[in-house]
């Protein structure tokens with residue numbers, strides 16, 4: 001059943017809460033803005049996504065190792081990384097709606113509207129000219145399209161210049177010149193644009209005179225940079241090599257919305273790949289391709305992913321792109337791939353006074369490596385999987401079901417064990433099966449309610465297999481295995497359940513699909 005896109009996000013949010021995937025943080029106190037807790041099924045799905053990423057990075061790439069650095073880091077880290085001075089977003093308030101916005105996002109939205117206008121002109125012309133329509137020619141010659149394109153180019157250039165120079169006056173002028181109105185109040189009654197640093201700070205030390213301002217890390221990457229030589233030396237790593245890490249990051253986002261898409265506390269899965277200076281563009285292309293393959297192997301639909309090149313580069317990058325995903329609110333950033341040059345290591349060398357160089361025995365010289373980074377938000381991965389798996393279905397008998405078609409190896413519960421009735425020795429037989437399977441697969445035992453109701457509950461949390469024990473089981477040692485997606489049931493001997501389900505649920509089924 002097709003679901004309207006704006007309804008889809010609402011449905012996913014309420015489903016996630018009803019079935020123990022995601023709860024608002026400290027809900028009994030009315031929640032905390034843009035902070036969420038993962039429930040019993042959410043925590044399992046999240047762990048499975050982490051396993052998929054960790055195994056891909058550290059098992060399938062023999063030159064990548066993983067670490068787990070602390071969230072708290074020496075405060076100079078953030079001076080060196082540029083986050084104290086440059087990790088800002090331009091913030092603006094509308095005096096009438098009293099709402100706060102990111103000025104650069106308002107400008108980007110205005111650009112997206114112009115792009116939409118071009119798209120509409122193209123569609124209209126394609127209809128009018130039919131088979132003879134030449135898209136490239138139309139884009140290059142149609143006066144209205146040319147006018148929009150020129151405006152887009154000019155706006156992008158002004159945005160880039162204003163952001164690059166941290167010129168908030170120029171940002172305000174851009175809002176005024178584009179006549180951008182607040183989507184809520186409809187007015188253009190804006191305050192001045194101000195820079196807002198996104199890092200959370202706290203104090204370390206129990207005595208007042210010992211207090212020291214420290215930050216909650218806004219990215220996990222710096223924990224990798226400061227450990228670069230520790231890992232390289234102790235692991236005897238040879239360039240090119242990578243260091244991977246999964247962990248929490250914190251950002252005081254100005255506008256935090258769209259559920260777990262933009263949170264103030266979130267998790268990142270990052271990998272820094274250290275390369276010889278000059279080789280970074282080759283590796284940048286390699287990782288763009290490699291990461292896209294990882295995403296597509298999940299089977300959520302290739303058409304749901306695309307690249308988006310950054311026009312406004314972060315302070316550390318010489319090339320950057322996003323892998324965008326078609327979320328319920330449209331195509332948005334899922335993962336960033338950045339060529340970070342030698343910015344971070346060089347800066348840490350300067351601020352710490354410690355050499356962070358690699359001796360290349362083949363070249364017989366020392367140098368600061370260049371870095372290509374892949375950085376994917378775990379919570380955004382979660383939202384991409386949850387929203388694309390969420391399906392409302394009308395069944396042939398007229399009834400309806402909500403099923404989460406989560407990729408089988410990532411499903412929170414792999415097998416539900418269900419005795420048909422709560423008597424005649426069926427529960428005991430079912431428990432025997434559960435006790436055998438639980439060493440290898442996350443199982444869920446349930447004997448309450450009619451079997452149809454129990455199947456629906458498992459569909460709703462995405463359990464790929466239901467094993468049902470019935471009276472025939474007692475006579476011929478067989479059970480039925482019901483498939484979540486097809487709802488077909490197959491009768492198998494009890495001895496075959498374990499090998500069959502272990503094979504079907506293995507994460508290797510996805511990993512092996514990714515060509516290296």
Ligand code: GAP
Nearest residue numbers: 219221261262263266334335336375376377380
């Ligand atoms: N180390 C580079 C870095 O942090 P980023 O593009 O700012 O780059 C990387 O973040 C990824 O982290 C994003 O693609 C996104 O998936 C995730 N992410 C960033 N901010 C987030 C937020 N506020 N809430 C949830 N995920 C976020």
